[in-house]
Amino acid sequence: MSHFEPKPERYDLMKYNRCGNSGLMLPALSLGLWHNFGKIDDFKNARKIVCKAFDHGVTHFDLANNYGPPPGSAEKTFGKILKKDLKSYRDEIIVSSKAGYTMWPGPYGDWGSKKYLVSSLDQSLKRMRLDYVDIFYHHRPDPNTPLEETMGALDLIVRQGKALYVGISNYNPEQTAAASKMLKSMGTPFIIHQARYSMFDRTVEGGLLDVVEKEEIGCIAFSPLAQGLLTNKYLGGIPEGSRAASHRGNGAIEEDQISGEKIEKVRQLNEIAEGRGQSLAQMALAWVLHDKRITSVILGVSKSKQLMDSLECLNGPEFSKKELKAIQGILG
Ligand SMILES: NC(=O)c1ccc[n+]([C@@H]2O[C@H](COP(=O)([O-])OP(=O)(O)OC[C@H]3O[C@@H](n4cnc5c(N)ncnc54)[C@H](OP(=O)(O)O)[C@@H]3O)[C@@H](O)[C@H]2O)c1
Numbered sequence: 001m002s003h004f005e006p007k008p009e010r011y012d013l014m015k016y017n018r019c020g021n022s023g024l025m026l027p028a029l030s031l032g033l034w035h036n037f038g039k040i041d042d043f044k045n046a047r048k049i050v051c052k053a054f055d056h057g058v059t060h061f062d063l064a065n066n067y068g069p070p071p072g073s074a075e076k077t078f079g080k081i082l083k084k085d086l087k088s089y090r091d092e093i094i095v096s097s098k099a100g101y102t103m104w105p106g107p108y109g110d111w112g113s114k115k116y117l118v119s120s121l122d123q124s125l126k127r128m129r130l131d132y133v134d135i136f137y138h139h140r141p142d143p144n145t146p147l148e149e150t151m152g153a154l155d156l157i158v159r160q161g162k163a164l165y166v167g168i169s170n171y172n173p174e175q176t177a178a179a180s181k182m183l184k185s186m187g188t189p190f191i192i193h194q195a196r197y198s199m200f201d202r203t204v205e206g207g208l209l210d211v212v213e214k215e216e217i218g219c220i221a222f223s224p225l226a227q228g229l230l231t232n233k234y235l236g237g238i239p240e241g242s243r244a245a246s247h248r249g250n251g252a253i254e255e256d257q258i259s260g261e262k263i264e265k266v267r268q269l270n271e272i273a274e275g276r277g278q279s280l281a282q283m284a285l286a287w288v289l290h291d292k293r294i295t296s297v298i299l300g301v302s303k304s305k306q307l308m309d310s311l312e313c314l315n316g317p318e319f320s321k322k323e324l325k326a327i328q329g330i331l332g
Contacts (some may be wrong), residue, residue: 001048004085014057015314017295019218022191024134026094027288029311030060032222032298035243035252039073040098043080045303050081052304054089056311059313062194062220062298063128064098064139065120066250071103075127078197083129093134097124098169098194100139112142112150121162136163136195140170151179155188167192173207181217190217197221197294199230199269199284199331200262209293218295221288228252230284232270234258243302247267268330272323281306282313287327291317 007013016025031053037046050061067074075097086093090251099120103109108116121136136157138150154166166188168179176193183190193212196206197219203217212219225231244253261274266280273283288297301307319327 001044001051001225002052002250006051010057012057013311014059016059017218019165019191019210019295022165022189022214022218022303024094024191024248026218026220026296027057027059028296028314029058029285030062030094030220030296030298030320031058031307032062032300033074034064034067034300035077036300036302037074037077038068038070039076040069041077043077044104046077047081047085048304049307050078051085052307053299054086054093056307057094058095058299058311060094060296062096062222063124064101064137065103065124066101067152069250072123072127075124079128079130087254088198090130095128095130095133095205096135096137096167097121097128098137098139099124100137100142107112112138112145112153114149114153114156117150117153118157118160121157125162132161133163135165135167135190135192136173137167137169141168141172141175146163147175147178147182151182151186151188154183154190155186158188165189165191167217170196173211176208176211177215180211180217190219192220192295194222194298196223197288197297198224198226199327200226200265202331203313206298209291212292219293221294221297223300224285224297225281225287226284228264229253229258229266230269231264231281232279234263235283241302265330269327272326272330276317276323277315278316279309281310285310286316287319289313 010284015028017028019026063075063078157163193205195208244255244258270280273280285297288294299310
């Protein structure tokens with residue numbers, strides 16, 4: 001790829017949703033860089049995916065300090081792509097990063113202390129060659145640090161001008177309500193919760209979505225395809241090059257999570273998707289977005305072909321009551 005020139009019509013190709021009651025609009029489909037953007041991955045492929053996404057109206061790129069491998073390298077890759085291709089588009093892009101998982105040795109490189117969060121974001125900014133991120137998240141709740149300290153760190157980061165908005169991820173409904181109360185009392189722009197949500201993991205329906213609605217914050221869904229399980233890729237076994245075949249640890253899907261019972265459900269869901277004229281990936285993404293409390297879903301892709309397939313989910317038919325009932329019946 002030589003010089004990158006995005007399509008002028010890119011914003012007509014995407015739907016943008018307001019994030020809670022904030023001024024920020026996010027694309028219905030965002031791009032996540034957890035896998036496939038590390039130092040061990042092919043830079044050309046990474047660059048192609050990011051540029052293709054931007055070219056199709058995907059304005060939001062989701063990172064974290066620990067994405068790689070090795071940790072930190074996805075931010076470096078993204079920084080390189082920003083510099084090469086997207087430098088003049090910084091004001092058209094929403095970049096998020098996070099801290100909360102193990103990042104460096106010793107007592108200050110993990111969890112939720114002010115020391116960790118502030119230093120980690122400084123490191124992330126250097127890796128991405130940015131002055132600020134648009135959204136900074138606390139990546140997971142820390143049972144041993146007072147919530148006041150972690151939320152105070154998020155507030156400080158905004159006041160330092162290093163993030164415009166803040167969010168939390170993997171917090172349960174009670175923790176979310178408490179965090180929201182604290183951040184609101186400090187006047188911190190807390191606008192978003194990042195939570196796992198897919199046909200195969202519906203935990204958020206048990207209270208979290210009610211809390212985000214009540215608190216008027218957005219919700220962005222991660223692993224909407226259950227890491228690839230909600231596609232047709234595992235119907236005939238585990239293909240070479242797939243995430244399940246590459247065993248990368250850090251919570252990545254492994255062979256034993258791809259059980260006969262799950263695959264049977266995938267097969268049945270795939271039939272419904274075919275009946276709708278969609279790929280299963282498209283139907284699974286549309287299903288998550290079908291709940292109006294979901295601001296955006298974060299796509300993870302290993303190839304630009306997958307990105308193009310997934311983006312088409314916005315152009316599929318609405319779900320009929322019959323389809324939703326049949327899906328519910330399969331999911332149980
Ligand atoms: N906050 C958190 O704690 C947290 C945790 C996890 C993820 N996240 C965020 O969410 C993002 C997405 O998570 P995820 O990667 O697990 O998402 P996912 O959409 O559930 O899974 C992505 C995988 O599905 C497969 N795939 C995607 N589109 C496809 C298509 N159209 N057809 C066939 N296969 C397709 C690819 O698998 P192959 O690689 O096998 O080709 C891809 O790597 C991450 O990058 C990260 O930004 C956040």
